[in-house]
Amino acid sequence: MFSLDENSLHVRRLDLWIDSPAQRSRCFVSHGHADHARAHATVITSPANAKICALRFSKQSPPRFETHAFNDPWELDGHRLTLFSAGHVLGSSQLMIEGELGTFVYTGDFKLEASLTAEPPEVKRCDVLLMECTYGRPHYVFPPRAEVAAEMVTFARETLGAGEVPVFLAYALGKAQEALAILGNDGIAVTVHGSIDAFARVYDEAGVALPTYERYRTTFDGTSALIWPPFRALPKPSNGRRMRTAVLTGWSLDRSAHVRYGAERGFPLSDHADYPALFRYVELAQPRKVLLNHGRRDFVYRLRAAGIDAEYLEPNAQLSLF
Ligand SMILES: [Zn+2]
Numbered sequence: 001m002f003s004l005d006e007n008s009l010h011v012r013r014l015d016l017w018i019d020s021p022a023q024r025s026r027c028f029v030s031h032g033h034a035d036h037a038r039a040h041a042t043v044i045t046s047p048a049n050a051k052i053c054a055l056r057f058s059k060q061s062p063p064r065f066e067t068h069a070f071n072d073p074w075e076l077d078g079h080r081l082t083l084f085s086a087g088h089v090l091g092s093s094q095l096m097i098e099g100e101l102g103t104f105v106y107t108g109d110f111k112l113e114a115s116l117t118a119e120p121p122e123v124k125r126c127d128v129l130l131m132e133c134t135y136g137r138p139h140y141v142f143p144p145r146a147e148v149a150a151e152m153v154t155f156a157r158e159t160l161g162a163g164e165v166p167v168f169l170a171y172a173l174g175k176a177q178e179a180l181a182i183l184g185n186d187g188i189a190v191t192v193h194g195s196i197d198a199f200a201r202v203y204d205e206a207g208v209a210l211p212t213y214e215r216y217r218t219t220f221d222g223t224s225a226l227i228w229p230p231f232r233a234l235p236k237p238s239n240g241r242r243m244r245t246a247v248l249t250g251w252s253l254d255r256s257a258h259v260r261y262g263a264e265r266g267f268p269l270s271d272h273a274d275y276p277a278l279f280r281y282v283e284l285a286q287p288r289k290v291l292l293n294h295g296r297r298d299f300v301y302r303l304r305a306a307g308i309d310a311e312y313l314e315p316n317a318q319l320s321l322f
Contacts, residue, residue: 009106009130009293009313011097014077016044018095018106030108031092032056032173032199039063046070046083048091048206052173055198070119086110087121088271089174090203094122102127105285109134109294111270112277113145116181117208118174129287130313134272136292136299140253142274149182152246152267156188156225159244165222165237169230169247169263173199174271176227177210179248182269184211189224191216196227230261250274282308 008020017027019036027040032052039057042064043050050065057063068074070093073082079099086092088109095106105126112121142148152168159166168183170176176196183190190213192200197215204210214224222237230247237243245264251257252266273281282290282303290310292300303310 013099014079014097016076019108028095028106029053030086030094030106031089033089033109033171036108042066044068046091046093048202049093050091051202051205052091052199055202070122084122084124085119087112087115087118089118090177090206090208092118092174094124096124096126104128105130105287107131107281109272110281111273112280113142115145115178115271116185117177117203117210118271123281123284126285126287128289128291129282129285130291130293131278131281132272133278133292133295133299135250135270135274136278136296136302138275138302140250140275142250142253142268142270145269148267148269152179152182152248152269153186153188155244155246155265155267156183160188160223160225163241165224165226165241165243167226167228167234167243167245169245169261170196170227170269172196172229175248175269176200176229177203177208178269178271179227180210180213183225183227184213190214190227191220191224192227193229193232195229279306 009018017024019030020027023038024040026042028044029037032049037053037056039060040063044066047067050067068083070084073080079097082096083093086094086108088111094108097104103126109132114120156166168179170179172195177200180190192213193216200210220237221239222241247258247261247263247266248269250268250270250272252268258266290303290308291313293313297312300310300312
């Protein structure tokens with residue numbers, strides 16, 4: 001029996017919680033973003049995400065980590081469980097559960113496009129697919145990643161050339177390291193916020209080659225691009241240079257989204273699947289049933305219109321899948 005108990009995904013038969021926002025005795029944590037990662041008594045996750053979570057939970061009592069490498073299945077109460085890459089951020093993982101009633105996949109946050117800093121994503125065939133649908137409306141079609149990267153580089157070069165400071169607002173985990181790779185690989189000097197540096201060290205330990213960068217110090221003179229978490233006060237360069245801010249988010253496709261972040265402009269660099277990629281995932285996985293959580297509720301009608309059996313997961317829903 002699979003259910004949504006207390007607003008948390010729960011596989012009752014295995015007493016396994018999935019990305020629960022409340023602390024649990026045993027929970028699968030798909031990736032290290034703050035809305036998914038909690039210090040449960042036992043955290044089941046990938047080795048790279050365990051390191052990210054350990055860093056995030058460093059001020060709390062540390063959980064016990066049960067780590068599983070991608071595509072290295074293990075047995076649990078007569079079921080076979082497998083983690084595989086979601087391509088969202090470093091260590092982000094999907095969960096597959098195979099049992100006598102069929103195969104179930106939980107995607108967590110995912111994207112299908114390859115990136116510079118996350119493991120390549122994978123799709124597996126399944127009977128029941130539980131997927132996120134953050135960008136589940138038809139106008140969310142991201143431009144090719146290389147095109148967005150080229151625009152970011154142009155913005156950085158032009159801003160630095162004008163004697164100003166390009167500031168990229170990016171989540172400290174994932175987006176910031178991707179921005180660092182894009183800018184640094186093009187020879188642009190980059191300075192990052194301390195929290196971004198801390199996660200970048202985990203990337204480095206995991207073997208992701210990032211370009212060299214500076215960690216922000218108060219002596220920052222504004223002659224490099226700055227990568228900074230959104231909604232944090234911006235520093236002032238020591239020589240008083242003007243800053244030009246750009247937020248990195250898929251929501252930039254909405255015309256005034258950058259305003260919500262207090263930025264002058266936005267670039268649609270996303271770590272999620274866009275609308276066509278959500279459909280592509282379903283095509284590749286060929287499930288007989290799609291369940292949705294974490295995103296646009298009306299995506300369920302768009303799937304049904306395409307002839308796909310889909311349901312939005314309601315609180316306390318009980319589904320006899322396992
Ligand atoms: Zn995420």
